[in-house]
Amino acid sequence: GENVEQHPSTLSVQEGDSAVIKCTYSDSASNYFPWYKQELGKRPQLIIDIRSNVGEKKDQRIAVTLNKTAKHFSLHITETQPEDSAVYFCAASSGNTGTASKLTFGTGTRLQVTL
Amino acid sequence: KAGVTQTPRYLIKTRGQQVTLSCSPISGHRSVSWYQQTPGQGLQFLFEYFSETQRNKGNFPGRFSGRQFSNSRSEMNVSTLELGDSALYLCASSLGGLTSDTQYFGPGTRLTVL
Numbered sequence: 001g002e003n004v005e006q007h008p009s010t011l012s013v014q015e016g017d018s019a020v021i022k023c024t025y026s027d028s029a030s031n032y033f034p035w036y037k038q039e040l041g042k043r044p045q046l047i048i049d050i051r052s053n054v055g056e057k058k059d060q061r062i063a064v065t066l067n068k069t070a071k072h073f074s075l076h077i078t079e080t081q082p083e084d085s086a087v088y089f090c091a092a093s094s095g096n097t098g099t100a101s102k103l104t105f106g107t108g109t110r111l112q113v114t115l
Numbered sequence: 116k117a118g119v120t121q122t123p124r125y126l127i128k129t130r131g132q133q134v135t136l137s138c139s140p141i142s143g144h145r146s147v148s149w150y151q152q153t154p155g156q157g158l159q160f161l162f163e164y165f166s167e168t169q170r171n172k173g174n175f176p177g178r179f180s181g182r183q184f185s186n187s188r189s190e191m192n193v194s195t196l197e198l199g200d201s202a203l204y205l206c207a208s209s210l211g212g213l214t215s216d217t218q219y220f221g222p223g224t225r226l227t228v229l
Contacts, residue, residue: 001174034218043119045220049217091158101146102163103148103207105150105157105158
């Protein structure tokens with residue numbers, strides 16, 4: 001089955017700096033890659049996602065890049081703010097019927113933005 | 116639209132008991148997936164229900180089961196509870212089409228097994 005590795009497990013940056021979180025996946029059939037943000041005691045919330053027919057997607061300060069050949073995708077957060085502090089999870093799924101909703105998650109990255 | 120809701124939010128059970136958790140998806144969503152979140156294993160897929168049928172299953176023992184009703188609400192059941200079943204159980208709903216679409220998570224049910 002799919003395996004998703006995520007690095008680093010913790011990341012501390014100063015406010016205003018950029019943060020990059022990287023994930024690799026094993027199943028070449030995977031074609032959907034969402035990123036979730038989970039604040040302490042709260043539910044995971046989707047912040048951005050990318051499909052395999054796109055190499056990069058951006059939404060304000062957040063961007064995701066995908067390299068299908070190398071089977072890795074990354075989350076980039078620019079101009080970090082204290083409210084960006086949370087645990088970030090990457091995930092992957094294949095778009096085939098029966099498996100489209102099966103998300104395999106990375107182990108999470110705890111991002112701390114310091115003043 | 117109302118978000119995904121889960122009941123109860125907290126549960127305390129003892130080993131050997133069974134438990135039933137409930138999830139109400141976003142209106143119009145036909146797929147409900149269940150995940151177990153623990154500090155050691157992270158977020159792990161349990162199973163997915165679509166149109167009252169289990170469409171996909173993760174690698175959990177048969178003590179974990181679920182069902183979905185005609186209104187898309189879903190329940191999951193854990194029988195013969197073990198200490199290791201202590202976790203946050205999250206459900207997520209989506210439209211459930213043929214291609215992957217956004218999954219929206221509920222607040223979770225925190226289960227503690229003593």
